[in-house]
Amino acid sequence: MNYFRLGVLVVFAAFFSIIGSSSRAAEPGVPILVYHRFDPGKFALTTVTTADFLGQLDWLDQHDYHVIPLQSVAAWLDGRAPQPAARSVVITVDDGHESVYTQLYPIILRRHVKVTLFIYPSAISRASYALTWDQIREMMKSGLVDVQSHTYWHPNFNHERKRLAPDDYRKFVDVQLLRSKQVLEQKLNVRIDQIAWPYGIHNPDLESEAKQAGYVMGYAFAGGFARPGSDQMAVPRIPISGWAHVKGFPALVEQDVARDGGE
Numbered sequence: 671m672n673y674f675r676l677g678v679l680v681v682f683a684a685f686f687s688i689i690g691s692s693s694r695a696a697e698p699g700v701p702i703l704v705y706h707r708f709d710p711g712k713f714a715l716t717t718v719t720t721a722d723f724l725g726q727l728d729w730l731d732q733h734d735y736h737v738i739p740l741q742s743v744a745a746w747l748d749g750r751a752p753q754p755a756a757r758s759v760v761i762t763v764d765d766g767h768e769s770v771y772t773q774l775y776p777i778i779l780r781r782h783v784k785v786t787l788f789i790y791p792s793a794i795s796r797a798s799y800a801l802t803w804d805q806i807r808e809m810m811k812s813g814l815v816d817v818q819s820h821t822y823w824h825p826n827f828n829h830e831r832k833r834l835a836p837d838d839y840r841k842f843v844d845v846q847l848l849r850s851k852q853v854l855e856q857k858l859n860v861r862i863d864q865i866a867w868p869y870g871i872h873n874p875d876l877e878s879e880a881k882q883a884g885y886v887m888g889y890a891f892a893g894g895f896a897r898p899g900s901d902q903m904a905v906p907r908i909p910i911s912g913w914a915h916v917k918g919f920p921a922l923v924e925q926d927v928a929r930d931g932g933e
């Protein structure tokens with residue numbers, strides 16, 4: 671084959687791969703919300719009041735949104751499941767704070783809402799502010815709660831990379847990725863293959879270490895909707911701050927609707 675014909679073939683292959691990926695990238699996205707803590711009265715950057723959370727669920731109901739499990743979106747992004755229905759939304763909660771059990775769980779039981787918890791297991795049943803293994807197992811039994819990894823002890827990978835020698839840093843990353851997966855799988859008897867990056871910190875090295883450790887999907891804080899064609903190891907999520915209350919919530923949930931052709 672001469673170089674000209676080879677060149678033509680390469681150009682065609684590139685053209686069709688662009689067409690293929692852009693048609694999937696144009697599929698409507700799904701907002702994946704991320705919460706941290708809940709409180710009956712106080713709010714803060716990462717603490718939402720229970721009244722505001724209830725108001726936000728009401729707003730979703732009134733605007734025909736359905737809360738769907740994160741795993742339906744993960745399967746869609748992975749090409750294993752069809753596109754979720756229009757106006758789907760996902761609720762995730764990072765860190766495993768005790769208020770997930772005391773404040774959030776009674777609400778989702780009553781409203782039958784499914785959530786995914788990203789847990790860093792070193793704190794569970796140890797830190798005074800954290801959930802216990804029994805509480806997590808009880809919530810999982812309801813069928814409304816599933817769990818994935820948030821590393822082993824929630825490090826700031828940027829700080830650790832500066833602090834440690836390169837070899838030590840690599841070992842440190844491996845422990846954070848592998849030990850979290852092992853402990854969660856052993857304590858909860860489920861498969862752990864997804865990770866939410868602590869502080870949203872991720873980069874190509876961390877992403878490839880995570881793949882080697884057996885993770886197939888990672889979640890960040892980039893904002894915007896999750897849609898096929900985006901980096902599967904850094905799927906965007908939308909942080910919900912306590913300052914959003916109910917009034918600021920629609921703008922967060924619908925921030926990316928324009929990219930889907932407007933609604």
Ligand SMILES: [Zn+2]
Nearest residue numbers: 764765868869
């Ligand atoms: Zn976190």
